[in-house]
Amino acid sequence: MSGWRLQLKQAPALRVDLRGITPVALAELSAAQIERLPVAYGNGRLPLAEFFTIEAGSHEGLLFEGELSRFDRIGWQMTGGQLRVDGSVGDYAGGCMTAGTLHISGHAGLLAACEMAGGTLRIDGDVGDFAASTLPGSIDGMRGGSLIVRGNAGHRLADRMRRGTVLVFGDVGDFLASRMVAGTVAVGGTAGAHVGYAMRRGSVVLSAGAGAADLAPTFVPAGAEAAVFWQLLARDLSRHGGPFEALPQRSIQRHLGDRGTGGKGELIFVG
Template sequence: MSGLKLRFKAPATERINLAGITPSKLLALSSHEIARLNVGIEKGGVALGDAFDISGEAGETLTIEGATPAIDFVGDGLDSGTIRVVGNVGSFAARKMSGGKLEIHGDAGDYLASGSTGGMILVSGNAGDNLGGVETGERFGMLGGMAVIEGNIGARAGDKMRRGTVIVRGKTGPGAGSRMIGGTIWAEGGFGRDPGLMMRRGTLIGPSVESLLPTFVDCGKHDLVIIRVIARYLKSTLGDLAPKPMPLFVQKIGGDTATIGRGEILLPAG
């Protein structure tokens, strides 16, 4: 793959922060300036050229090889182009991403896609807690874009999520959709216990729920056209990565009635 390539020099002496290391930013810099970028978190800092072997030329694609969970903020601020990661990454990947594509061929840590507003995120492994969740001091979590996780995800996915779509091939941890304000989480492997705590709006779609909060109510069996509209849109956008369509009739669970209660959990009707 053409473009700039970074190969991580292990072992890391400190955590690495790749916030703002994006194709569009690197295009504006010389090779010398790229190598001097500070990616350390301690007082002395660490130059990009000391943490990574750098090859190729800056372009629309940035490839990171040998990635480990010691690398945080991969794809932070990504607005165009593609970042392709081979290996696992740490926390806050795709933080405030607005466009482009982030491919992680491995696992992602906590707070994936926190504050993102656009773009496409593909993770071939698992993701940690608070996927699309709100960061301390901010009003909202995920604000747009799409994330597809091939494995499982941790607790409290979509905490204060306002817009966007999360597709999970596996199962979610407990508390998915907590304090959710909008958007969609579709978990093909089902939801863990107590999804939707203090959920105001938004949609959770899946085949099963481990347990429901008592403040969610059964709204009966429905033929919801919007489910088929969402499924067609995802198929046209994601192709083979799209989730399998839900049955014609779904069971709608409304809540959280501890708040305004306009959220919904949609399950196959029995």
């Protein structure tokens, strides 16, 4: 797959929707064809060349360069390949991905990895509210793949999450893993209020310990031992380094819930 480098000319006055601009979609196109690809700009459409200088590169996949915080749906419905952004991006980054790798060196806006079903989304900075969650009006959140955030995350992270893995090296906002159905979420920093609200199943690991979250009374201490399960999970998380590196050597406290809604999920507080 040939590589393409798209360098931002200047920040647009309005928001730009980059859905359809993916490594697989551009792989067989010429530079002239890519320049003419239409993208949504405000209420109209403009060719991609209005915003980017487009040239072939020696790298694999697709590379965006520039401050793209007004560009939404980068990596939307990606089905493979490699996409890198040297800068920050707007909303819906990596939404509905099924395969491939999307790496953002800056921050991401709202609804990153929403309804993601496969692939890997790496964000070196912070991510906004509703990451790994649902699209507005939908009932199923993240369904597979991996979201790795090296900064902080906003509110409602992993809301209605059904499958996959989410790691946040920093802090997260309120309602972490609310209405979660399944999957694994690990947080290296502190969590806001109402962790696991209406959670049904799944695992939430809080590396900063029990004092990092507002534990609802509808979560009860787990009576059964889970040493073998914890070692398998901890070793898998530890390969990402940072606050997760020493997890296999640390003790845990498990709470089950949300019993208020008949849930059987678990909150794992690392000692």
